[in-house]
Amino acid sequence: MARNFIIAGIAALGLMSCGGAKEPAVVENVVAYTKVADVGGLMVNAVEITVSNPKSLRGLKAEDFDITNNVADGFVDAATGAALEPYADDGIVVSRDKNTLRIEAKPFNANGMRGRDWKSVPWELVCKADSNLNVTMADVKEKRVEVLDDCIKGSFTYAGITREYILHLPKDAEGNVINNAPLLVWQIGGGEYNRDLMTAVMANRCVVSLPEAGVPCATLMFAIANPNYSYSASLDPERIKLVDRNNALQMAFIDTLIKEGKVDGSKLFCAGASSGGGCTMRFMMQFPDRFKAAIPCCAMDPIVPIHMVKEKYDGQFTDDLVKAFQGKVYKWNGLDMVLEDMDTKAFCNLPMFFVHAESDRTCKVISSHAYFNARKHLGAQNDKIEIYDDAYMQKYGIPTMISHFSWVPLLNDYSEGKAMDWLVKQM
Numbered sequence: 119m120a121r122n123f124i125i126a127g128i129a130a131l132g133l134m135s136c137g138g139a140k141e142p143a144v145v146e147n148v149v150a151y152t153k154v155a156d157v158g159g160l161m162v163n164a165v166e167i168t169v170s171n172p173k174s175l176r177g178l179k180a181e182d183f184d185i186t187n188n189v190a191d192g193f194v195d196a197a198t199g200a201a202l203e204p205y206a207d208d209g210i211v212v213s214r215d216k217n218t219l220r221i222e223a224k225p226f227n228a229n230g231m232r233g234r235d236w237k238s239v240p241w242e243l244v245c246k247a248d249s250n251l252n253v254t255m256a257d258v259k260e261k262r263v264e265v266l267d268d269c270i271k272g273s274f275t276y277a278g279i280t281r282e283y284i285l286h287l288p289k290d291a292e293g294n295v296i297n298n299a300p301l302l303v304w305q306i307g308g309g310e311y312n313r314d315l316m317t318a319v320m321a322n323r324c325v326v327s328l329p330e331a332g333v334p335c336a337t338l339m340f341a342i343a344n345p346n347y348s349y350s351a352s353l354d355p356e357r358i359k360l361v362d363r364n365n366a367l368q369m370a371f372i373d374t375l376i377k378e379g380k381v382d383g384s385k386l387f388c389a390g391a392s393s394g395g396g397c398t399m400r401f402m403m404q405f406p407d408r409f410k411a412a413i414p415c416c417a418m419d420p421i422v423p424i425h426m427v428k429e430k431y432d433g434q435f436t437d438d439l440v441k442a443f444q445g446k447v448y449k450w451n452g453l454d455m456v457l458e459d460m461d462t463k464a465f466c467n468l469p470m471f472f473v474h475a476e477s478d479r480t481c482k483v484i485s486s487h488a489y490f491n492a493r494k495h496l497g498a499q500n501d502k503i504e505i506y507d508d509a510y511m512q513k514y515g516i517p518t519m520i521s522h523f524s525w526v527p528l529l530n531d532y533s534e535g536k537a538m539d540w541l542v543k544q545m
Contacts, residue, residue, distance in 0.1 A: 143167075143174040143250040146217075148257045152228060153264040154319075154326045156191045156514065156526045160263065161225040165243055165253055172217035174248065180210040182247040187239045188226035192515015192526075199512050204231060219251070228255060265326040271315065274340075276370040277363050277450040282315045282341045283371065286325055287380060288334040298382040300545040301336040301375065302328060303368060305390025305397040307525075308346035308418070315341040322391070327529040333542055336381055340368055347393060350423035352442075358400070359455050361420055362448035365401040366455070369408065385545055389413035391525035392481055396420040399489065404447045406465035411544050413471045413537050416481045416524045417489060424485045435484060439492035466493055469500035469544075471537040473528050476505045480522035502540065 147168040152160040169175060189202040209224040221243060230240040245251035270285045288296045304324035310317070318341045319325050328335045342364050344357075351357045375381040386409045390398040395417030402412050403421070419425050422438040429435060444462050448455040470493065474486040483505060490503045506527060508518050514526045532538045 140176070141171060141174050143248050144170045145250060145257075146170050147259050148253055149260040149262060150228070150255070150258040151262050151264075153225065153330070154266065154323050155227065156323060156530065157193060157516075157523060158321050160228040160261075160320065161191055162223075162228050162241070163225050163264075164220060164222040165258075166218055166220045167251055167253065168218045170217070174250075175214055175217070175219050178212060178214070178219065178245070178247060178251075180212045182245055183210050183212065183221055184208065184244045184246070185210070185223055185226065185241060186244060187231040187241045188223070189231045190515065191225070191227060193232075193520060194512065194515055194517045196513050196515050199517065202231065202515075230255075263320075265329045266316075266319065269325065274367065274371045274374075276367040277455065279343075279363060279367055281343065281364065281367055284315055284319050284325060284339050284341075285375075286329055286337045288329065288336060295380070296334050297379050299334060299336045299380070300385035300387065301338060301372065301381040302387045302389060302541070303338045303340075303372065305388065305394030305401065306339065306342055307391050307395075308348075308393035311342055311344050311346050311393070313341065318342075322525050323529040324389075324525075327538070328542075331532055331538075331542075333545070335542075335545060336375070338368075338372070338375075340364070340371075347396075347418075347420060349419065349426040351418075351420050352422055358420055359448050361397055361400055362404060363450070363455050365397065365404055366448075366450040368401070369405055370450075372408075383408075385410055387411050387413075387541060387544075389415065389528075389541075390417075391415035391528070392522065393418050393420075395481070400447065402468055402470070403443070403460050403465055404449060406461055406468045409468055411469045411471070411541060413473065413528070413541060414486070414489065415472075415528050416474050416478055416522060417472070417485055418481050419485055424488060425482055429484070433491075435488035436491040436495065439488055440495050443492060443496055462496060466496045466498040467500075470498070470502075471540050472501070472503040473524055473537050474503075474505055475508075475511055475516075475521040475524040477508055477511075477518045477521040478524065479519075502537075504537065 149166040151164040152162050155161045185208045188204050211222040213220045229238045233239040240254050243253040273282045288299050310321045325337045325339050347357045376383040388398050395414040398414045421442045424435050446457040447460045449458045472486040472490050474483045511521050516523045
């Protein structure tokens, strides 16, 4: 009888050590490891759960976990165009370091799955062996963001205004900053105006795209406090004056980076989307001799009215731009922003790569055609243009109804002949 009792006790202990009945976990901390998503917000790569009783983690394996409402980036399924569904295979990998359990998985939207009326349905990490290890985003106490956590954040004052910025400086294999690096400065879109710095920088992959692609290039973005300058803002001198003032501030900050040896002044690049595409055009009109190349993406119209305007005759917008590109821009003279003649020759010598989605309903594709054609008329010989069709946009989870999001494929596709490949080859 005593022998049977001992054997039963040993068997029970064996079950406990192999992931059977055991003490429940006491969670102390939950950390989410994330990266910037294509369409705004974050994607979760991994979750780390730290407990006070490490024995509670013994024997746990991938099969003990499941993630609900975990969907890929984008708005629709890239293959079918249908609504996104949770992963059939979560790709979970479990590892343990003392009292910390790490659960890696296919990157999934930190906001969960979009349900009815586009409302988010939160994701949940479910542990079938111990419900104390169930985790949602609400349980996360620390959030790590790839690239952005390693960026420099600050503010800069010039031309009578102060703006916040975020700056990524590339590093070598030993973690040392690479001096005299190329620089890409990104112009934010109207949806990010008057937003806090981190909201603005997480609206798309503008700062993280090149670093995540392994390109040793500095990236810079300023949080612009303008109201959205709206369609046909070119008719409002004060709004355009403010756009040019923001650009003057950015140029002055870039000059400080050059003086400090952080950035190579001969390898400056600019890009932006939507309102930021329009700001990119004005930036290049102000300082065409300072930049090596630019990518205006789905650009709006802070130069001549284009959107929400009916073309009076074929080529009107092109003709209007030809005249504007030989006109004036605002520059800071030390006291105020004043109109000065732009350097049309330098502007046309500066290579540009225009990208736009053909079904864009927010910023008509005619704007990119007009920009391209006007510059060609004035002698530009090194420009390129690519118009994304609906099928290409869907590859990145973007349906036709929101095809304005052409910055998503722009910042993801480094294949031969694409805009980012074109940019990198000039660095």
